[in-house]
Amino acid sequence: MTNINKLNETHDLTLKSWVTSANQANSDFPIQNLPFAIFRRAGSNEAFRGGVAIGDQVVDLACVAENKLFSGDAALAAQACTQPTLNQFMGMGSDYASALRLALSRALREGADKSLESCLLAQSDIEFELPATIGDYTDFYTSIHHATSVGKLFRPDNPLLPNYKWVPIGYHGRSSSIGVSGQTFHRPVGQTKAPDAAVPSLGPCKRLDYELELGIYIGQGNEMGDAIALDDSDDHVFGFCLFNDWSARDLQAWEYQPLGPFLAKNFASTVSPWIVTLEAMAPYRTPWTRDVADPQPLPYLESETNRHQGAFDIKLEVLIQTEKMRNEKQQAKSVSLSNFSYSYWTVAQLVAHHTVNGCNLKPGDFFGSGTQSGPEPEQAGSMLELSCGGKEAIDLGNGESRTFLNDGDTVVLKGWCQKEGAARIGFGEVSSTVLPAKI
Amino acid sequence: MTNINKLNETHDLTLKSWVTSANQANSDFPIQNLPFAIFRRAGSNEAFRGGVAIGDQVVDLACVAENKLFSGDAALAAQACTQPTLNQFMGMGSDYASALRLALSRALREGADKSLESCLLAQSDIEFELPATIGDYTDFYTSIHHATSVGKLFRPDNPLLPNYKWVPIGYHGRSSSIGVSGQTFHRPVGQTKAPDAAVPSLGPCKRLDYELELGIYIGQGNEMGDAIALDDSDDHVFGFCLFNDWSARDLQAWEYQPLGPFLAKNFASTVSPWIVTLEAMAPYRTPWTRDVADPQPLPYLESETNRHQGAFDIKLEVLIQTEKMRNEKQQAKSVSLSNFSYSYWTVAQLVAHHTVNGCNLKPGDFFGSGTQSGPEPEQAGSMLELSCGGKEAIDLGNGESRTFLNDGDTVVLKGWCQKEGAARIGFGEVSSTVLPAKI
Known part of the structure; x- marks a missing residue:
């Protein structure tokens, strides 16, 4: 190799x-x-x-x-x-x-x-x-900051579940609705139930959100039954892109138990066109650490190499451009800056965990990292977090504000690696726009 | 049409x-x-x-x-x-x-x-x-009997969640590991945590189970953003097969919150080779009813046609053949008999719900119905239910018994429609065998 x-x-x-x-x-x-x-x-x-x-x-x-x-x-x-x-x-x-x-x-x-x-x-x-036919798309949940913030909103008494620090939590997503940057989609329609309503009703999503994620393409696959060892995972990862995993928070709250998100997530997801190869990322590998107060990983998720260089220093940014901004030729407004190095699990750990049961990965299969929120509130990778569950408006600086997305809003994600002594490695951007509901 | x-x-x-x-x-x-x-x-x-x-x-x-x-x-x-x-x-x-x-x-x-x-x-x-390249596989949860029984085991205080009677609950599954009848697979390995254990551990699944499901292949797809109306769903369903959605119950219990099943379900799933077309099923359409004490469906899931002929009368059977039975040339032992007409939701409702948010279906996409347990205990579509969560052994009649599957066990699902005045419509069978864990 x-x-x-x-x-x-x-x-x-x-x-x-x-x-x-x-x-x-x-x-x-x-x-x-x-x-x-x-x-x-x-x-x-x-x-x-x-x-x-x-x-x-x-x-x-x-x-x-x-x-x-x-x-x-x-x-x-x-x-x-x-x-x-x-x-x-x-x-x-x-x-x-x-x-x-x-x-x-x-x-x-x-x-x-x-x-x-x-x-x-x-x-x-x-x-x-789309750079690949995505056979299967798996979405992970690797930001403990996101998991904790969202957990507080969905389950105030029980924000971070006991498995989180042991299991790289993931679930299968929908590949048919993944599109490339420039994708537009109609605001999803679905069942929601307000806390004070007796019964649910059907209507356009009222809490439409983006999710700032890193996308990971699988290179060489594995045969069913053959787990990929943690230190072999580099041979099975082709590269990274930016990924916006659009989410309908009000649909999600009503539908997600007990089997996870479904219609709240499968109406659209957008990838950036360029895939940065794993090799290009070599200068930006960084040590991965686990707080000593936290449980250390089980042996199949633990290695010297993973500790030494399992994480990646990738800066991630979210910008919003409203219809008004576009009409007035204003730049998109930056609302969040985060970094993939905050991830609680490494890409290698995701690969090892996904296959430990014998599940086969195929070339072009796709992982979402999960929303990459950092430890600070302004590093949150979703509006759900930035607006504290819709309670605090996000000021867009031009007289407009948002708690969730309006029709006509364009969301742009950017990513790049930059430091002294190495070349800047950019991801370009992924941009997509919300159209009105078709109801 | x-x-x-x-x-x-x-x-x-x-x-x-x-x-x-x-x-x-x-x-x-x-x-x-x-x-x-x-x-x-x-x-x-x-x-x-x-x-x-x-x-x-x-x-x-x-x-x-x-x-x-x-x-x-x-x-x-x-x-x-x-x-x-x-x-x-x-x-x-x-x-x-x-x-x-x-x-x-x-x-x-x-x-x-x-x-x-x-x-x-x-x-x-x-x-x-495999009869089709399955782009996306969605697993539903349409048996209220299964949902209630399993809910009691996983959440004794809260077996059937409030959304169940309103939302046809579903989640995305893994298509890469779906195989055709004759599939063998190694017992999955994964993280589990016993209730009395301080920490989880990695090892072979101890509670390996089958799930008796009907499989549904999509015919013509829909464009992203265009929902399929309930009464148009027949134009988008190609036909039905038998489907065994293998499940690792101990992995599932530890991993499934908050985002649903993942490694507990994605190591193997097996379809029968023959697809019975929707047209062949015409004589076995039956009325679909909803208990008057239950909430009636929201309008997008409600129609005269669906009430009149939304359900299908399909007999479903599970048989187990152990290694000992094979060695002694004994027939497989029937352990359960159920019927798809017990389903709480119709196939048409699954199609309408899946697309109401604009999600696009493609030709060859696949739905699992969810485990088709009937109202009686002996109609349960999984060992988890038949053995009351592993507490009561299932007698196989030859001196052997099981709570969950052993290595070498073959599970066979059969399905057929039969009644006076119509030809028998058989589904053939789906058969697959558990190999020892590779650890």
């Missing part, structure tokens, strides 16, 4: 690209990043295919394959990226992803022969599709 | 087939049934393709298409069934399924020209695959 969690020449901070937009200090997509997406020219009938971001351009991998610009494993990987989804490429495993990354890094560096130039398109001219 | 819920010439009780095994009184597959599967010759490298059961034979639909034996919509439908899954055929809608059924019924009748004879294979010589 390629050691994708160690630094190598592709991470070298001094590397510059002959695609000069990639060298700007604030670019999400320097030559050290090289995230993957599925795209085609906007408005065209072209086949969707794989691409890699560099600065404000995208490398068309179908073009790379057709022109035989790479050789060996990198060529095989590029060939797999000519498909309309990345599932086949993801399933080839980290050796192939790493070989393609290295070939791209070398071909895009200052001084390289610019043979890739004819395969570049401007990102402003493309449109995206 | 074809009126697939009305009786037509394909249901005529007096019809006989020139495939004489179909005319035996106890055949699951008379000419009035004509269920679909995906198959190939056992042990061959042939491509999997669609087939229809008639007596002890299967009509090879790839052969029918290749030889152009049908015309019009039936020919188009047969062509779609040359694929290795039925998703495309399911997505064509009930008009096409109905046209193919009618063409098959006419071609297989006594007196027909036997042009199909060269497309028949013995069922004893074939093997099956």
